[in-house]
Amino acid sequence: MQLSPTTEKFVLHWGEMGTRWGVNRTVAQIHALLFLAEKPLTADEICETLNVARSNVSTSLKELQNWSLVKVVHQLGDRRDHFQAHQDVWDVFKTVVEERKKREIDPTLTVLRECMLESKDDAVLDLHTRDKMQNVLDFVESMSDGYEELKSLPPATLLRLLHFGAKVQGWFGRRDEADGKN
16 A cells, blocks of 8 residues: 555654653554544555555554454454544544543542551641642542543534634633733
8 A cells, every 4th residue: 555645744753742641652653644544554555655664564463453443353354453533533533532531541530549548647747748749639530530421422412512612712811911911
């Protein structure tokens, strides 16, 4: 499979962005390739297109499947696995956010809650530190609760909400500037 210069640029940039988000470059490049592909691709086609070792592609595909971003599809008369990425941008976004929440936010909430429970019996812990930990817990719980409320909204509603949020920011930004605040 030959990539156009624009497609190659997109795939390479997606890989770069992946590294900034804590994702392996090859994993992100494979995701970009599968997202843009007109049809599901085999691991060998991915290897050839991206010039990546088969073992790296296999490991990367497993990672993408663990993130629920790629699925295996079968084609009649072909015993090989073909791989396909979610094609809807909103599905990709929601899947990434949900997976990151499960892997990062949920464990953090668990530890913060444990810390607050343990803080009651910690004679050495000062009140200032306990209050700061409680503030962090309250903030993360609020963000998590807000996410739970938003995740079920349809994409069109989320877009309207985002546009409305920009308008609200504009209103408050102008008011803050008029008050001499930034």
